[in-house]
Amino acid sequence: MSKKHRVTLHEVAAHAGVSTSTVSLVIRNNPRISEATRKKVFDSINTLGYVYDRVAANLRSQSSGIVGVIVTDISNKFISEFLIGAQNTLEQFGYTVLLGTTFDSVSKQDKLLSTMVEHRVDGLILNPASKSSEKTVKKINELQIPIVLANRELEDANCDYVGIDYVKGAYIAVTHLLEKGHKRIAYLGGIKASSTWIERMQGFQLAYERAGLKLDESLIIDGPPTREGGFDAVSKVLQNENPPTAIFCFSDLVASGVLQGLALHELTPGVDIDIVGFDNIPDSEIYHPPLTTVSSFPRSIGIKSANILYEKMTKSSPEKQRIILKPELIIRETS
Amino acid sequence: MSKKHRVTLHEVAAHAGVSTSTVSLVIRNNPRISEATRKKVFDSINTLGYVYDRVAANLRSQSSGIVGVIVTDISNKFISEFLIGAQNTLEQFGYTVLLGTTFDSVSKQDKLLSTMVEHRVDGLILNPASKSSEKTVKKINELQIPIVLANRELEDANCDYVGIDYVKGAYIAVTHLLEKGHKRIAYLGGIKASSTWIERMQGFQLAYERAGLKLDESLIIDGPPTREGGFDAVSKVLQNENPPTAIFCFSDLVASGVLQGLALHELTPGVDIDIVGFDNIPDSEIYHPPLTTVSSFPRSIGIKSANILYEKMTKSSPEKQRIILKPELIIRETS
């Protein structure tokens, strides 16, 4: 093993006494090579310490074996679970994952999209930033590679999509609160411009309509889909002259901030005020107190996204797919 | 914009009426190209919709612009925070991150290491699997690329390292419990073979020694560094004929499982039994009840790791570095 020089196919071929084509075929397990030759080549590979150069292979074969996955925030458990599902599935198919995190910034997202294309990714799974604009959609539609959107749908984007039914999720959560007798329910956190926020809002309204109630706009406070966002939103809504008796949170992460804020005001969730989250992240179970929430299925979304992408990358004319998973209500101690 | 064909440097050169070398230099912002030529070339790039092909560039220039980051578990908040730090820093330096998750499996780690090298990553940040063996170390030492280890040190590995002082962290946690009058303290979770477990054990022992106490091996139960691991360990230790009055947990994640297990036995943390975690992940603050824990600094570790790796990738003969961050005790309600 030399220090700087990388062993090439040529050298392996020379050492084994065959042609480079043969070595290439052996490496890729092509069955039309005889067992004897195969063994000879593998011996040479081992003694020379040859390392396959995918960069060269990719240039020649015009595919990279790399899939880009762009998400908004890996420290959000929902997203990290989603990522695990996508990554595991992709790796099983033999792909490697190039990860990008946008922190919900559209400009960062644009940059990542460009970088990934320059790296010739074979496909892309995108969990779009909340404020993705028409410009983003245009860019995505111009991309010449398979792409699937996850968790958040983009209007007019010509892509496959995997997500959950946020309308229904919000509907069951709010209906649960209404059935408990609440008439003033707040909706806290999440970016108003995003499809995920809008769809929850639709479910929220639907539940109100069916109950024959009118909603109070002053109880709807949007903000970043983070713990801080939840903390700020609850602080604001508690200053309302007629404060809510229950809160529907955009996500469990937002709910965690809401719980923090309530503790500060010495309000006990489930007693003084009812709270419902969204996502059912594992930690919601050990929040203080354990959080009632809507269960979505991030890992399944990741797996499904990867499967669809794989089909798009390998089949010639796959059908466009749109998969919507059904949510469930998990009742714990905050309601 | 044609549908299948990718525009090449050649075509841009022809369109702009210059040579490919010139286009190449323009793209890479080489200052020795005149402003006029530069503009002409950029115009052609835009009208043709040219996309830079890094795969080709990388093959020729023998560097990929990609850094591999291999971690044990992105759904662990400590790790995801670490990743954010590393990734942000690396991206600022212009690198793209190829992510690998081992789920603490050594064989998966081996495979990922190979894949990354085949993709010609320029450098590697490795958060080693708990049971990484001598074989792993040998493999790492043979790698011809810069590599920095994070969070867990590997004996005899010839690498830079960034982590925190686990001995001291465990020492301050256990001393805190001893000062509260506890004499039977359990140590739950974590893999016995890993440096992170061993170092905490050393701190644990040191605290006991200074207090003039002898430790009881039956209160030391190792296991996977996960919530499930914590749950299982606490279930076991509670069956001890002389159960502990306090528990030092390998990590906050383990502590979350311990809290779950205690709830099942109707023991109230901070009242019936004291608990201390390790990591100070954001959620520990809203655990039920809020967890006393040792604060480590995952994001800083990520940032430091990336900085050191960058130096190694760019400087010719950097000094070997070993950075150990100091932990702090955060007292909340479980003790």
Added chain:
DNA sequence: CTGAAAGCGCTTACAG
């Protein structure tokens, strides 16, 4: 079942 030759799309000296 195996080999000789061309080429993927860039960058790199080198020449002018």
Added chain:
DNA sequence: CTGAAAGCGCTTACAG
């Protein structure tokens, strides 16, 4: 300040 030519390390038809 710019161009012609070689080459990075593979894979891909094609021929035998």
